Amino acid sequence: DPVLRDLAQAKGKYYGTAVTASKLNGTYATIAGSQFDSITPGNEMKWESVEPSRGSYNWSGADAVVNFAQAHDMRVRGHTLVWHSQLPGWLTSGSWTADQLRTLMTDHITTEVGRYKGKISHWDVVNEPFNEDGTFRQSMWYTKLGQSYIADALRAARAADPDAKLYLNDYNTDGTGAKSDAMYNLVKSLKADGVPIDGVGFQGHLILGQVPSTMQANLQRFADLGVDVAVTELDIRMQLPVTDAKLAQQKADYKAVTSACAAVSRCKGVTVWGFTDSDSWIPDVFDGQGAATPYDENYQPKPAYYGIAEAL
Numbered sequence: 001d002p003v004l005r006d007l008a009q010a011k012g013k014y015y016g017t018a019v020t021a022s023k024l025n026g027t028y029a030t031i032a033g034s035q036f037d038s039i040t041p042g043n044e045m046k047w048e049s050v051e052p053s054r055g056s057y058n059w060s061g062a063d064a065v066v067n068f069a070q071a072h073d074m075r076v077r078g079h080t081l082v083w084h085s086q087l088p089g090w091l092t093s094g095s096w097t098a099d100q101l102r103t104l105m106t107d108h109i110t111t112e113v114g115r116y117k118g119k120i121s122h123w124d125v126v127n128e129p130f131n132e133d134g135t136f137r138q139s140m141w142y143t144k145l146g147q148s149y150i151a152d153a154l155r156a157a158r159a160a161d162p163d164a165k166l167y168l169n170d171y172n173t174d175g176t177g178a179k180s181d182a183m184y185n186l187v188k189s190l191k192a193d194g195v196p197i198d199g200v201g202f203q204g205h206l207i208l209g210q211v212p213s214t215m216q217a218n219l220q221r222f223a224d225l226g227v228d229v230a231v232t233e234l235d236i237r238m239q240l241p242v243t244d245a246k247l248a249q250q251k252a253d254y255k256a257v258t259s260a261c262a263a264v265s266r267c268k269g270v271t272v273w274g275f276t277d278s279d280s281w282i283p284d285v286f287d288g289q290g291a292a293t294p295y296d297e298n299y300q301p302k303p304a305y306y307g308i309a310e311a312l
């Protein structure tokens, strides 16, 4: 079988996968460490994972992913520092003043980015800041701190590791539209204000047969603002059961997304959100849907895997 990381590297890109740290052994680890040259912890670096009670940290899962990456010559995408979801209860239930909350946020960034200084190439600093209509999501960050939380988060991350590439990341921004326009305008204004922003992540949680036709043009317009871009959480879900026709469509879809990145010189790479259907969040969250990744539940490559290879 072709080796995705070698094909990507020949094009100056990376090909990555999200993983579950506790599964990094046996065939799962062999495929992750040989086919991919970038790794994203699916959950292990989220705030609720690393600081389940205030001031008491658990880095075991995060460390395991970083150590695995170093052993297999992979880069790490840190995910994620400031998000509305998967926050610890002590944080969401506290009644903080704005100043307290801002300090909690920046201290969290300083601690986590600092711990992995020099070991994490890219950070998703702020995740999912927008609503579908392009207004700011009413997260605790936005409602208590206003839009400035984004610049403050980026500045804290830059101070903690000046060499890490700092990204904003969101979903349903893959093609052009109101939400993508909002991200575009945000990046433009951050750049104008001198805020440290290096890249934009496009999650790529897509539906079979619905890769946006504007994806390449959309990636390019962000690149033209002077930032890197990446597809950070690619999966392409289908209504179950699987059929050969659906797998053929999925192959075309994976090929189209990978080709869009390959065609944009500032697109640094693609990360799939789990490489095997046995390790995908889709069946848990989207009723009746699944089979969203390039390998089946028995670690056999699907047509989608060959679609990726054809695009590289």
Ligand code: XIL
Pocket: 042, 043, 127, 203, 233, 281
């Ligand atoms: C998902 C994980 O894959 C699941 O295991 C977890 O239960 C929920 O979060 N956008 C993101 C990711 O940025 O962090 C999410 O990951 C999927 C959607």
